[in-house]
Structures are given as C-alpha cells and as structure tokens.
Amino acid sequence: MRKKVTLKDIAKEIGVDPSTVSKALRKSSDISVAMQDKIKRIADKMGYRPNLLAKSLISKRSNILGVIIPDLRISFFSEATRGIYEAATKHGFESILLVHDENPENERRKLEFLSDINVDGILLNAVNETTNLDLYKRLHGEGIKIVCWDRKIENSKFNSVTIDDKRAGFELTNKMIQAGRRKIMFIGPNRGIPVAKDRFDGYLMALEMNDIPIDEKLVLETRRTFESSHNVLYRALQNGADIDAVVCMGGLVAFGAGNAILESNYNIPGDIILGEFGDNHIISRLGIPFYSVNQNPYEMGEKAVNLLIDCLNEEKECTNSIHVEVEHEIIYRNVGVQRIKPDDRNLERKHKK
Amino acid sequence: MRKKVTLKDIAKEIGVDPSTVSKALRKSSDISVAMQDKIKRIADKMGYRPNLLAKSLISKRSNILGVIIPDLRISFFSEATRGIYEAATKHGFESILLVHDENPENERRKLEFLSDINVDGILLNAVNETTNLDLYKRLHGEGIKIVCWDRKIENSKFNSVTIDDKRAGFELTNKMIQAGRRKIMFIGPNRGIPVAKDRFDGYLMALEMNDIPIDEKLVLETRRTFESSHNVLYRALQNGADIDAVVCMGGLVAFGAGNAILESNYNIPGDIILGEFGDNHIISRLGIPFYSVNQNPYEMGEKAVNLLIDCLNEEKECTNSIHVEVEHEIIYRNVGVQRIKPDDRNLERKHKK
DNA sequence: TTGTATGCGTTATCAA
DNA sequence: TTGATAACGCATACAA
Numbered sequence: 001m002r003k004k005v006t007l008k009d010i011a012k013e014i015g016v017d018p019s020t021v022s023k024a025l026r027k028s029s030d031i032s033v034a035m036q037d038k039i040k041r042i043a044d045k046m047g048y049r050p051n052l053l054a055k056s057l058i059s060k061r062s063n064i065l066g067v068i069i070p071d072l073r074i075s076f077f078s079e080a081t082r083g084i085y086e087a088a089t090k091h092g093f094e095s096i097l098l099v100h101d102e103n104p105e106n107e108r109r110k111l112e113f114l115s116d117i118n119v120d121g122i123l124l125n126a127v128n129e130t131t132n133l134d135l136y137k138r139l140h141g142e143g144i145k146i147v148c149w150d151r152k153i154e155n156s157k158f159n160s161v162t163i164d165d166k167r168a169g170f171e172l173t174n175k176m177i178q179a180g181r182r183k184i185m186f187i188g189p190n191r192g193i194p195v196a197k198d199r200f201d202g203y204l205m206a207l208e209m210n211d212i213p214i215d216e217k218l219v220l221e222t223r224r225t226f227e228s229s230h231n232v233l234y235r236a237l238q239n240g241a242d243i244d245a246v247v248c249m250g251g252l253v254a255f256g257a258g259n260a261i262l263e264s265n266y267n268i269p270g271d272i273i274l275g276e277f278g279d280n281h282i283i284s285r286l287g288i289p290f291y292s293v294n295q296n297p298y299e300m301g302e303k304a305v306n307l308l309i310d311c312l313n314e315e316k317e318c319t320n321s322i323h324v325e326v327e328h329e330i331i332y333r334n335v336g337v338q339r340i341k342p343d344d345r346n347l348e349r350k351h352k353k
Numbered sequence: 354m355r356k357k358v359t360l361k362d363i364a365k366e367i368g369v370d371p372s373t374v375s376k377a378l379r380k381s382s383d384i385s386v387a388m389q390d391k392i393k394r395i396a397d398k399m400g401y402r403p404n405l406l407a408k409s410l411i412s413k414r415s416n417i418l419g420v421i422i423p424d425l426r427i428s429f430f431s432e433a434t435r436g437i438y439e440a441a442t443k444h445g446f447e448s449i450l451l452v453h454d455e456n457p458e459n460e461r462r463k464l465e466f467l468s469d470i471n472v473d474g475i476l477l478n479a480v481n482e483t484t485n486l487d488l489y490k491r492l493h494g495e496g497i498k499i500v501c502w503d504r505k506i507e508n509s510k511f512n513s514v515t516i517d518d519k520r521a522g523f524e525l526t527n528k529m530i531q532a533g534r535r536k537i538m539f540i541g542p543n544r545g546i547p548v549a550k551d552r553f554d555g556y557l558m559a560l561e562m563n564d565i566p567i568d569e570k571l572v573l574e575t576r577r578t579f580e581s582s583h584n585v586l587y588r589a590l591q592n593g594a595d596i597d598a599v600v601c602m603g604g605l606v607a608f609g610a611g612n613a614i615l616e617s618n619y620n621i622p623g624d625i626i627l628g629e630f631g632d633n634h635i636i637s638r639l640g641i642p643f644y645s646v647n648q649n650p651y652e653m654g655e656k657a658v659n660l661l662i663d664c665l666n667e668e669k670e671c672t673n674s675i676h677v678e679v680e681h682e683i684i685y686r687n688v689g690v691q692r693i694k695p696d697d698r699n700l701e702r703k704h705k706k
Numbered sequence: 707t708t709g710t711a712t713g714c715g716t717t718a719t720c721a722a
Numbered sequence: 723t724t725g726a727t728a729a730c731g732c733a734t735a736c737a738a
Contacts, residue, residue, distance in 0.1 A: 004468070004495050006731055017709050022733060032707060047491055052469040053406040054731035057714045064470075072434055075634070078425035085452060094466050097450035099438060113447050115357070116405040117417075117470070138400055142357045255691075262690045281428070284637035287688020335640020335688070337615045338608075359715055370725045375717060385723060407715035410730045 005048045014042055025050075056118050060143075065095040065308065066114035066122045070102050070224070074251040076278035076297050077125070080150070083301025084123060091309045093120070102224055104131040111135055114144070121145040121308045121318075123301075128193050129153045145311045145318040149304035150295070151195045157319035159311070161304040163328040165195050165277075168293045169202020171330050172275045173247055175291050177210050181245035181273060184212070185236075187220040187229055187257055188249025196249055199277065203247050218243065222253060230256030237264040245273045251280030258286045279333060289334040300326045358401045367395055378403075409471050413496075418448040418661065419467035419475045423455050423577070427604040429631035429650050430478070433503070436654025437476060444662045446473070455577055457484040464488055467497070474498040474661045474671075476654075481545050482506045498664045498671040502657035503648070504548045510672035512664070514657040516681040518548050518630075521646045522555020524683050525628045526600055528644050530563050534598035534626060537565070538589075540573040540582055540610055541602025549602055552630065556600050571596060575606060583609030590617040598626045604633030611639045632686060642687040653679045 007025075011018040016039075024031045024039040025048075031039075056062040065088050069077045081097060088095040098114070100107035107127045112135075114122055122139070124146055126132070133156065140146055140158075152160035176184055184207070190200040200219075207214055220236060222228040229248070237260060246261070248254035254276035258268065266272050268288040275291035276283065283290055303324055311318040360378075364371040369392075377384045377392040378401075384392075409415040418441050422430045434450060441448040451467070453460035460480045465488075467475055475492070477499055479485070486509065493499055493511075505513035529537055537560070543553040553572075560567055573589060575581040582601070590613060599614070601607035607629035611621065619625050621641040628644035629636065636643060656677055664671040 004731095007733095008731075018731085019710075019733075020708060022731095023708090026733085030707060035707080049465060049469055051410075051471070051731050052466075053410055053471055054714085055733080057404075057406050057410065057716095057731085058733055060714085072425060072431035073428060073634075075426060078431060081425055082452075094463075097452075099435075099450075110447075112402060113405075116402055118404070118406055259690050281426075281634040281638060284640070285634060285688070285691040287637070287640050335638070337612050338638040357715095361715075371715085372717080372726075373724055375715095376724090379717090383723060388723080404715050407730085408717080410715080410732095411717050413730085 004051065005043075005046045006051070007048075010039065010043050010046060010048055013046065014039065060118070062118045062120055063093050064117070064119045065093050065305070066098065066110075066119040067095055068098045068100050068107065068110050068114075068122065069125050070100060070127070071252065072099055073282060074278065075281040076150075076251060076295060080297035080301040080304075083298035084305050085301075087302040087305035088309075091305070093305075093309065095123075095305075100127055102127055104128065108132055108135060111139060115139050115142060119144065120312055121147065123304050123308060124148050124158075125150050126153055129155060130192065140319065145308055147304050147308040147311070147318060149300055151193065152323060154194045157321045159307055159318050159320060159322040159324075161300055161307060161324040161326060162195065163293070163295050163300075163326050165198035166202040166205070168277065168295075168328050168330075169199035169247070170206045171202070172277070172291060172293055173203045173206035174210075175330050175332075176245040176247070176273055176275060177206060177212070179245075179273060182212055183215075183218065183243045184245040184247060185218040185220060185233075185241070185243045186247045187222055187233060188253050189224060190219065190221060199247075199249060217241070222249075222256075224250055224252055226252045226256040226259075228256065229253040230260045233257045234260035234263060237261070237266070243272060246275065248274065248276040251276060251278050251282055254280070254290070255282050255285070258283060258288065258290070262286065262288075279331060284333075284335065287335060289332060292331050292333050294329050294331050296326050296328065357404065358396075358399045359404070360401075363392065363396050363399060363401055366399065367392065413471070415471045415473055416446050417470070417472045418446050418658070419451065419463075419472040420448055421451045421453050421460065421463050421467075421475065422478050423453060423480070424605065425452055426635060427631065428634040429503075429604060429648060432650035433654040433657075436651035437658050440655040440658035441662075444658070446658075446662065448476075448658075453480055455480055457481065461485050461488060464492060468492050468495060472497065473665055474500065476657050476661060477501050477511075478503050479506055482508060482547055483545060493672065498661055500657050500661040500664070500671060502653055504546065505676060507547045510674045512660055512671050512673060512675040512677075514653055514660060514677040514679060515548065516646070516648050516653075516679050518551035519555040519558070521630065521648075521681050521683075522552035522600070523559045524555070525630075525644060525646055526556045526559035527563075528683050528685075529598040529600070529626055529628060530559060530565070532598075532626060535565055536568075536571065536596045537598040537600060538571040538573060538586075538594070538596045539600045540575055540586060541606050542577060543572065543574060543602075552600075552602060570594070575602075575609075577603055577605055579605045579609040579612075581609065582606040583613045586610045587613035587616060590614070590619070596625060599628065601627065601629040604629060604631050604635055607633070607643070608635050608638070611636060611641065611643075615639065615641075632684060637686075637688065640688060642685060645684050645686050647682050647684050649679050649681065 007018045024036045085095045098110040148160040189196045277293045279292040360371045377389045438448045451463040501513040542549045630646045632645040
C-alpha cells in the first residue's frame with residue numbers, strides 16, 4: 001500500500017549498503033565525493049524523502065512545534081498563529097495547529113497527541129490553569145518545552161508571553177470613564193483563568209481610581225462563548241440592568257454581548273459602549289464602533305516562538321518564570337476604511353528581497 | 354533528556370518481556386486476564402503512552418489527517434476547519450492544520466512535511482492547479498489519500514467537495530442585476546484556478562442572460578490578497594472606471610476592493626454594491642452591507658472528511674472524479690444583530706447529551 | 707572509503 | 723500463556 005522510497009531502496013538500486021546512502025545524503029566526510037554525488041542524484045531521481053518518524057525515533061528531536069489555540073473564529077488567534085508559523089519557519093521548525101475549543105478534555109487529547117508524535121515544543125493557550133496542570137507538568141517532565149502565550153498559568157513556572165492584562169483592563173475601562181460613562185459592566189469569566197482575573201482586576205482598579213463604587217450586579221460571569229455571554233447579558237438587560245458601558249473579556253463574549261444589547265433595543269455607542277480585548281473581526285458584524293485592546297497578536301506569536309526555540313536550542317528550562325510582555329494599545333475601532341496589517345508586512349518583505 | 358515511559362520500562366518494572374506488555378495493553382487474548390490487569394494498572398501508574406511514531410513505522414497508518422488551508426484570516430476557512438476537525442474526531446482521526454498562504458512553495462513544503470510524518474490523508478485547498486500537481490500525484494502514489502475541497506483540481510481525478518461555483522457566480526451577479534445594476538465589475542484571479550474560473554464563468558453567464566455586453570475593462574485580474582485587489586481597483590477608479598457593482602472572488606479580495614471604493618469616496622451600497630464568496634467576517638470591518646455566497650463551510654469540511662475517510666477505510670481510490678456538491682445560498686449581509694452558527698450547533702449538541 | 711552491527715519503541719511471528 | 727527475535731526506516735560507532 002504505502003510505498004515511499006527508503007534508504008534501502010536506493011542502496012539496492014546502486015548496489016551499496018544503506019548506511020553508505022545514509023551517510024552520503026548527509027554529506028558525511030567519509031564518503032567519497034563521487035559516491036556522494038551519485039547517491040544524491042539517484043535519490044533525487046527516485047523521489048527519496050527521509051522518514052521523519054524514523055529519524056526522530058533516534059534523534060529524539062522532531063523539529064515540530066505544536067500550537068493549541070482556543071478558537072479559530074477569533075481573529076486574535078489567527079493573527080497570532082500567523083506570527084507563530086512564520087517565526088517557526090524562520091528557525092527551521094514546522095508548526096502544526098490544533099484547536100481545543102475551550103474544552104479541557106479536548107485540550108487534554110490534543111496535548112497527549114502532541115506528546116505521542118514527539119513534538120519538540122508546545123505553544124499553549126490553556127483552557128484554564130487547573131484542569132490539565134498535571135498534564136502540562138508531565139509533558140514538561142518528558143522533556144517537551146512548553147511556552148504559554150496570551151494566557152499564562154499562574155500556579156506554575158512556565159514561561160509566557162502576554163500583554164500586561166491588568167494594565168490593559170485598567171486602560172480600557174478608563175477610556176470609557178473618560179468618555180463619560182460611569183455604569184460600567186464587566187462580563188466574562190473572572191476567576192480560575194489568570195488572564196481573565198487580571199483584566200478584571202484592571203477593571204476594578206479603574207473604577208476605584210475614579211471613585212466609582214463597585215457594583216457586584218454589574219459583574220457578569222460567563223463562559224467564553226457567544227451564547228453564554230449573550231444569554232446572561234440579555235437576561236440582565238431584560239431585568240432592568242442600568243448600564244452605559246460593557247467591558248468584555250474577549251471577542252466571542254463581546255459579540256454575544258453586542259448582540260444582546262442591540263436586541264434589547266439599546267444603541268451602541270449612544271446608550272452603551274462596548275470594549276473588548278483582541279480587536280477581533282467578528283464584532284464588526286454588528287456594524288458598531290467599539291473600544292478594543294490591540295494585543296499585537298502577530299508579535300506575540302513571534303515572541304512566543306522565540307522564547308520556545310531559545311529553550312530548545314540552549315537546552316534551557318522553560319520553567320524559569322520568564323514572562324515576556326508585548327506592548328498593547330487601546331484603540332477605537334470604527335467602521336469604514338480599514339487596512340489589514342500582516343498582509344502589508346508580507347508585502348514589504350517580498351519587496352525587500 | 355526526553356524520557357517517556359516505554360514498554361521496556363514497564364516490562365522491567367514488572368519483570369516480564371516487553372512483548373508481553375505490548376500484547377497485554379492491546380488486550381491480546383493470549384495474555385491471561387490477571388496479567389493484563391496488572392500490566393494495565395502499572396502502565397497507567399507510570400503514565401505510559403504508546404509512541405505513535407514507532408507504531409506507525411510498523412503499521413503504516415498514523416490516524417492523522419493533514420489539512421492545508423490558504424489563510425486563517427478568512428473566516429470561511431476557519432469555519433470549514435471546524436467542520437473538518439469535528440468530523441475527523443468523530444471518526445477517531447486527529448487532524449493537524451497547516452497554512453500555505455497562497456504560496457506554491459509553501460504549499461510544497463507543507464505537503465512534503467505531511468508525507469514525511471506519514472499522515473493517512475490530506476484535505477487540500479490547493480494554491481492553484483498546476484504548480485504542485487506533480488507532487489499531489491507523487492503523494493497519491495505513496496498511498497496518501499487526497500481530497501480537495503473548496504477548490505478542485507481540474508486536470509486530475511482527485512475527489513472533491515465544493516459548491517457549484519459557476520451557478521453561485523451566476524446567482525450572485527444576478528442579484529446585483531436585479532438590484533438595478535448594469536455596470537458590474539469582476540475582480541479576482543480568473544484563470545489557472547478552477548474555482549475562480551467557474552465563478553467568473555457564472556458572472557459572464559449572468560451578464561449574457563441579461564443582455565449586458567461584456568466589457569473587458571470591467572474584468573480586473575488580481576491575486577487573492579488585500580493589497581493586490583485594493584491597488585488594482587483603486588487605480589481603476591482613479592482612472593475613471595465607471596461601475597455600480599463589484600463581484601469579488603473571495604474575502605480578502607472583497608476587503609481590498611471595499612477599501613479602495615471607500616477611499617475613492619464612493620458610497621457602498623449607494624454608488625457601488627459589493628458581492629463576494631464566503632460570507633467572511635473581515636469585510637464587516639468596512640461597516641457596509643454586501644451580497645455574499647454562503648458556502649456552508651462547516652458542512653463542506655464535514656463532507657470532505659467523510660469522503661476522505663471513506664477512501665481510507667474502504668481502501669478505495671481517491672481519484673474517481675467524485676465531486677460532491679454542497680448547497681450554497683446568496684445572502685445580503687447587513688450590519689447589526691447577528692448570530693453565529695456553529696456555536697449554536699455546539700450548544701445544541703451539548704444540550705442533547 | 708565503505709560495510710556491519712546495534713538500537714530507537716513498537717508489533718508480529720515464532721518458539722518455548 | 724509467555725518470551726525471544728526480527729522488522730519498520732534511519733543513524734552511528736566500529737570494524738573491514
């Protein structure tokens with residue numbers, strides 16, 4: 001059935017030993033140049049490709065990085081992924097992408113899989129910080145390097161690349177206060193997930209610094225899905241919640257929240273303004289302007305790869321509590337003429353060469 | 354460095370032969386139940402996980418599907434990918450995602466990689482139908498099943514799952530004509546890429562059937578990138594192109610085109626209406642309504658997997674020129690309250706169980 | 707300069 | 723019922 005050309009096939013073809021072929025193809029100095037050339041020529045002609053599996057069975061290195069992300073529909077992740085695979089390529093690594101869908105069991109399966117195929121490292125955007133912590137640690141024990149990005153895992157020493165989420169949460173909330181809003185809601189998960197907790201803390205801090213009393217009714221706990229945030233906010237509004245701004249944990253939450261607001265016949269941004277993290281495309285479907293934290297996803301992905309590959313090449317530990325920070329900025333995303341960044345960047349690169 | 358628990362480790366621990374452990378863990382009937390239980394218990398305790406590489410070195414099957422897509426920023430692809438990995442999981446396959454970025458060299462590298470790690474099958478959204486055709490064929494010769502989706506490869510017999518692109522192109526153009534437009538532009542690649550050619554043919558057909566003469570100046574050739582379509586349309590508008598509608602090949606093309614139109618101070622949809630394929634999020638950034646072909650990406654992904662796995666399980670050829678068609682519909686995507694489909698679906702599923 | 711032997715982790719085919 | 727051995731494709735230390 002499967003019939004890939006192997007070293008043995010080439011050896012038989014030429015009438016030499018497989019090990020000779022092996023050495024020749026890796027330009028080992030103890031094979032004559034003439035023989036090397038000949039073998040290389042024949043190998044090419046036969047369409048030979050080394051079997052990575054067999055190779056990494058011996059070398060214990062696969063040159064593969066695994067990337068697990070929550071949800072592809074969130075443009076923050078697809079942009080970051082772009083940064084990841086471009087940086088990985090630059091370092092000679094192949095990167096493969098998996099999705100966990102905010103589901104711990106899924107995440108577990110994907111992680112086991114990555115371990116099973118012996119990836120060298122994993123770029124992790126964890127579902128939460130507890131459920132699979134044992135597994136992260138086991139994989140680390142097996143020698144797989146793990147770097148967290150976007151979401152760090154607090155009760156561990158895994159290196160990470162994130163923005164300063166607390167500060168971002170503070171600034172985002174502050175923008176709304178500066179826009180004259182005082183009845184500001186926070187919606188999202190706010191515990192068990194470090195990034196969420198940090199953003200929430202930033203929100204609290206902004207209220208405090210502006211002498212706005214914290215109203216617990218304005219803190220809505222949701223999962224990071226469209227439905228969850230939509231339902232919880234819609235219900236709150238039906239029950240007469242009095243708000244003029246909403247800070248959302250992320251793209252899907254903001255999309256659900258925005259829908260709930262519009263469905264409740266409030267105007268955005270007139271009655272209620274919306275803020276979120278990630279500057280995600282999907283929210284634009286609502287046709288409304290919104291505040292957002294641009295997390296520079298492309299750069300975040302790049303830096304995560306660099307951190308990971310650093311550990312790999314230097315044989316360094318990836319549990320030094322190194323937390324790299326990426327710059328962020330608060331933007332006001334309006335509808336209308338837009339440019340798409342990474343594409344520009346690609347174009348530049350192509351022109352340069 | 355790497356220290357995963359192996360069969361040998363377990364064998365040594367218990368004092369039996371590795372082969373006994375192997376058999377026990379696979380419930381071979383020729384190991385006593387008592388021994389099986391004991392071995393399984395110890396294996397679990399030691400955190401044993403079979404090495405997929407070693408396994409597939411023997412079995413020639415990896416239970417991995419490779420998915421290569423053009424660009425993650427296009428929501429059509431991320432939705433379809435969702436359909437793919439959910440269907441793959443259902444059939445017990447792991448799916449890994451790679452991106453070729455509309456670059457043939459990239460595509461080649463990714464394909465070689467998938468072959469190197471012995472994936473069982475590939476779900477391909479090809480860059481074009483010529484550059485890497487030799488490679489598709491070589492991989493097929495190596496026994497890797499290939500199924501095309503969204504973009505079929507005309508000069509080959511590879512099975513595929515697509516919409517009826519010509520019909521969709523016809524219907525989309527027709528919608529614009531029904532909306533009173535007569536000066537309709539087509540922008541995108543229009544040759545060498547079957548899907549593009551088909552859509553273009555549909556456009557031509559619609560003009561013809563409505564007795565609108567074909568104006569070659571209204572056919573703009575671009576690559577499938579933001580920059581390319583933006584630049585070419587912007588220039589055309591500066592040069593006085595007189596149009597009242599634009600049919601775009603895909604999401605990035607439409608996004609570039611829309612920007613060019615707005616930057617040229619035309620109104621959408623007042624002066625010019627926009628049509629595209631895929632109902633992609635990114636266009637919403639423009640805050641304008643547009644016509645779109647909903648290609649049911651989730652379903653397309655699912656069907657592609659089913660077609661592929663069918664070939665794998667039945668040991669059937671994947672080059673029978675079987676072309677599965679997915680229903681499409683023309684929608685008018687307005688800004689405002691929106692629902693997100695796949696999430697609803699997930700929710701349903703969760704509720705059912 | 708080339709060939710031989712051994713091992714990576716697993717499975718399969720024997721023999722015990 | 724269990725153990726020994728060869729093989730998968732490749733790399734490497736060592737012998738020729």
